[in-house]
Amino acid sequence: MYYTNAKQKLDSLRDRNDYLILAFESSCDETAVAVTRGREVLSSVISSQIEIHKRFGGVVPEIASRNHALAIDSITKEALEKAGVTLADIDVIAVTYGAGLLGALLVGVSYAKSLAYTLGLPLVACNHIKGHIAANYISAPELEPPFVCLLASGGHTYILKVNAFDDMEVLGETQDDAVGEAFDKVARVLGLPYPGGPEIDRLAKLGKPVYKLPRAFKGEKHLNFSYSGLKTAVINLVANTKARGGEIVPEDLACSFQTEATGVLVDHTIEACKRTGIKTIALAGGVGANSCLRDSLVSAGNKLGFKVLLPPKSLCTDNAAMIGVCAYEEIKAGIAPAELTLDADPAL
Ligand code: KG4
Ligand code: ZN
Numbered sequence: 583m584y585y586t587n588a589k590q591k592l593d594s595l596r597d598r599n600d601y602l603i604l605a606f607e608s609s610c611d612e613t614a615v616a617v618t619r620g621r622e623v624l625s626s627v628i629s630s631q632i633e634i635h636k637r638f639g640g641v642v643p644e645i646a647s648r649n650h651a652l653a654i655d656s657i658t659k660e661a662l663e664k665a666g667v668t669l670a671d672i673d674v675i676a677v678t679y680g681a682g683l684l685g686a687l688l689v690g691v692s693y694a695k696s697l698a699y700t701l702g703l704p705l706v707a708c709n710h711i712k713g714h715i716a717a718n719y720i721s722a723p724e725l726e727p728p729f730v731c732l733l734a735s736g737g738h739t740y741i742l743k744v745n746a747f748d749d750m751e752v753l754g755e756t757q758d759d760a761v762g763e764a765f766d767k768v769a770r771v772l773g774l775p776y777p778g779g780p781e782i783d784r785l786a787k788l789g790k791p792v793y794k795l796p797r798a799f800k801g802e803k804h805l806n807f808s809y810s811g812l813k814t815a816v817i818n819l820v821a822n823t824k825a826r827g828g829e830i831v832p833e834d835l836a837c838s839f840q841t842e843a844t845g846v847l848v849d850h851t852i853e854a855c856k857r858t859g860i861k862t863i864a865l866a867g868g869v870g871a872n873s874c875l876r877d878s879l880v881s882a883g884n885k886l887g888f889k890v891l892l893p894p895k896s897l898c899t900d901n902a903a904m905i906g907v908c909a910y911e912e913i914k915a916g917i918a919p920a921e922l923t924l925d926a927d928p929a930l
Pocket of ligand 1: 762780869
């Protein structure tokens with residue numbers, strides 16, 4: 583009975599853009615809840631656990647789930663209050679069900695399922711990666727496919743050809759570490775706190791790219807990435823310099839690493855545009871907040887007359903507004919509501 587009603591309700595909303603979505607994101611170390619309408623964000627509340635995980639040098643999954651469970655109820659109330667609405671005004675519940683940490687995802691999924699059931703509302707299960715892409719629709723509501731999307735986060739590195747929200751092709755992907763993971767690992771080698779990306783970004787502004795670091799797949803035709811060689815080169819450089827009694831200049835190493843790590847992203851994205859004939863580039867994911875990446879993507883893109891969309895940094899890192907807008911796009915594209923048996927899928 584619940585499902586039949588939920589399906590009917592979702593079908594009645596497909597051609598509209600004036601209904602409210604309450605969205606949840608808890609895939610990693612941010613508990614986030616948002617209220618969205620179409621591509622508009624009425625409220626977006628994020629409770630970050632960075633300070634909690636900092637002392638461990640990275641996210642501890644069990645601690646992340648416990649803190650999501652502690653935060654989600656009050657964050658939900660805050661998101662509703664900030665949007666000036668109550669649960670009675672909500673039409674759809676949306677939630678990230680993967681990819682991410684199993685226990686962390688389960689907190690959002692269970693909470694969203696229980697709300698959907700008690701309120702008799704359709705539940706839309708969202709893919710975290712598609713959520714990151716949807717963040718571009720918030721800052722550029724006029725955006726329509728086709729576009730090339732560079733998605734660079736802590737868990738994923740992709741160049742995607744977005745033909746439609748339910749039709750995306752992978753043009754390039756990492757063969758090992760994600761670029762954000764490489765930032766975090768290199769930061770650790772430099773003795774910087776978690777999360778390393780913003781720390782390297784800050785430090786690199788004070789340095790010069792004087793250290794020579796390798797480019798993976800040089801001369802190859804494909805648009806894939808590999809970050810494990812670059813990471814190992816940095817680790818070896820630090821170890822060998824120390825063994826010789828020398829000193830690394832952290833600002834210069836941060837700058838050299840960042841220049842290489844983001845340079846290959848920019849080169850492959852521009853090449854993807856040339857190959858597909860697409861002239862619009864969208865940026866997504868936490869590493870999309872990197873200032874060097876943002877600047878060089880815009881300057882490389884503009885030189886060739888491409889339109890480069892940069893969502894604000896707060897929409898690049900994890901948030902629930904992108905999940906609300908992702909659900910809206912999925913509803914338009916014809917997604918069926920999730921069953922109440924929905925499970926988290928860490929490897930989605
Ligand atoms: O998208 P996100 O918030 O979570 C995942 O889905 O993974 O991305 C987190 C990643 C972390 O690796 C973090 O170090 C990186 O994004 N990051 C940055 C910056 N801000 C966050 N990397 C480079 N420069 C930044 N400014
Ligand atoms: Zn993310």
